[in-house]
Amino acid sequence: MGALHEGHLSLIRHAAKENDKVFVTIYVNPTQFGVHEDLDSYPKTLEKDMGMLQKLDGELKDAGTSGGPIEAVFAPTTKTMYPTLPPDSSLPGTGSFVTITPLAGLLEGKSRPVFFRGVATVCMKLFNIVQPERVYFGQKDVQQTVIIKRMIRDFHLNTDVRIVPTEREKDGLAMSSRNVYLGERRRRVGIVLRQALRAAEAAYKMGKRSRDDILALAWDVANRMSMEQDEMSAEAGARFEVDYISLADPDTLEEVAVIDSEHGAVLSGAIKMLPLDAVRDGEVHGVGGDKVPVRLIDNIILERSDD
Amino acid sequence: MGALHEGHLSLIRHAAKENDKVFVTIYVNPTQFGVHEDLDSYPKTLEKDMGMLQKLDGELKDAGTSGGPIEAVFAPTTKTMYPTLPPDSSLPGTGSFVTITPLAGLLEGKSRPVFFRGVATVCMKLFNIVQPERVYFGQKDVQQTVIIKRMIRDFHLNTDVRIVPTEREKDGLAMSSRNVYLGERRRRVGIVLRQALRAAEAAYKMGKRSRDDILALAWDVANRMSMEQDEMSAEAGARFEVDYISLADPDTLEEVAVIDSEHGAVLSGAIKMLPLDAVRDGEVHGVGGDKVPVRLIDNIILERSDD
Structure with missing residues (x-):
């Protein structure tokens, strides 16, 4: 594209x-x-x-x-x-x-x-x-x-x-042609998706296999960041909505309740960075002045393991 | 198949x-x-x-x-x-x-x-x-x-x-794997589709270009045969329904009102041979005893002409 x-x-x-x-x-x-x-x-x-x-x-x-x-x-x-x-x-x-x-x-x-x-x-x-x-x-x-x-x-x-493999910015944000729409403020908050997925991955690596145990950690990260942003002033926060956080079968992409270690799973998510409510002087803006909603996606493959 | x-x-x-x-x-x-x-x-x-x-x-x-x-x-x-x-x-x-x-x-x-x-x-x-x-x-x-x-x-x-080109029986019926379902009586009537299309083709060859002029001849043939069969006894007739008779553009298959001579047209039709209402002794039946409805299709390309 x-x-x-x-x-x-x-x-x-x-x-x-x-x-x-x-x-x-x-x-x-x-x-x-x-x-x-x-x-x-x-x-x-x-x-x-x-x-x-x-x-x-x-x-x-x-x-x-x-x-x-x-x-x-x-x-x-x-x-x-x-x-x-x-x-x-x-x-x-x-x-x-x-x-x-x-x-x-x-x-x-x-x-x-x-x-x-x-x-x-x-x-x-x-x-x-x-x-x-x-x-x-x-x-x-x-x-x-x-x-x-x-x-x-x-x-x-x-x-x-x-x-x-996905190419990433230094802080882990997945590269995307749509990232140009993110100014510094939305850019900083946009990393939340990666952080949420990494938290869930950590649970898998520690031996968790049930959907609830794994996704709870991802939602914790996302919800905490979301609340933080909502509590900030319009000039400081960058609001977003979580579209989905999914734990799915690698072939059918159907949601799984418990991960079969021999099969692994795909952990994926999408968030929508909303337009900034208000802009500040001196702030670096994305293309379109941070008024364009930007959908960000990311994923981590939970590889099969022999445990 | x-x-x-x-x-x-x-x-x-x-x-x-x-x-x-x-x-x-x-x-x-x-x-x-x-x-x-x-x-x-x-x-x-x-x-x-x-x-x-x-x-x-x-x-x-x-x-x-x-x-x-x-x-x-x-x-x-x-x-x-x-x-x-x-x-x-x-x-x-x-x-x-x-x-x-x-x-x-x-x-x-x-x-x-x-x-x-x-x-x-x-x-x-x-x-x-x-x-x-x-x-x-x-x-x-x-x-x-x-x-x-x-x-x-x-x-x-x-x-x-x-x-x-379509392979045909001696009387012109288009060969089809489904023809085995036609016993002698339905087989004889099934030729009506070919006859109807031929009548319309003749009109085109004689210089007619309007849909109504061309298709009227096909419908005449089909309607006459249909009435004949309906008037016969259950032991003698073979009823059918016309699904469509079409005069269409060769590339888009959209119905045409007037044929563009440089483009030609596709004349096509489908009829459904209904199960026989009653069978006679000694009659040769198709596979399934002429109780299977049989859809027949046929077509004639009205070639472009330089007239």
């Missing part, structure tokens, strides 16, 4: 290590935005992106590793990707789509009902155009990785999925 | 002329049958089919043409075709599907809402498994050909679609 950051570059670096030729696709896919979502305001920075890719390509060449540099960047028009009917983001939607249910309706899909239909559809097209031996997706969008794996299996697509 | 007849063999013969290797798939795909449709009773004759294919393979080898014989028959299990979730024929349906709208909801799709979702889904899987340079479909299922062409274009599948 462009608006490249270190997370995207990490995908390319991983691909370059394992393949002779790397293809990069940049396409802000309209069908994965709901009709009331932020397609129009989504950052589109193709020129800057191309600069970053050229620089990375140079680095990869200089490194002289066995892996290939960037063979091509595919940045198609919408008429190429949707050649017959204009892209439709409505439900039920006219056009040619891939639907993956019930996976696409869970977690992120609850608040974004057309999102994964758009993702699966555009990925099917891209896979057919490029015919890659391996495709690289970031761990940050864990539901996307599960859905793409399911699509590849169900449709017998001849490609391997590689999941690349 | 198996239950092979001359129509299927014609597809293979055409494929053998144009390709070194021919792959045949036989799979009665559950997701294209509605929950109340005839999946259980649909003829499944794999052993007989394999015999016919072996015979044809021998003929192709003997002919010694440049084209290849049958390389392989792919007759997968449902667990292979639907590896994660069991096939679901309900609406909205759980699973991984390809949907092609609005095409899939027109004509046949009106009475069979999940049909083309199932067809597109299974074809996407088969195309990915076999990765054919060319795929062969029969003209008889004209809506299927339009939908497959749309799917290939929209998803950038790397395969060419070849449409093979």
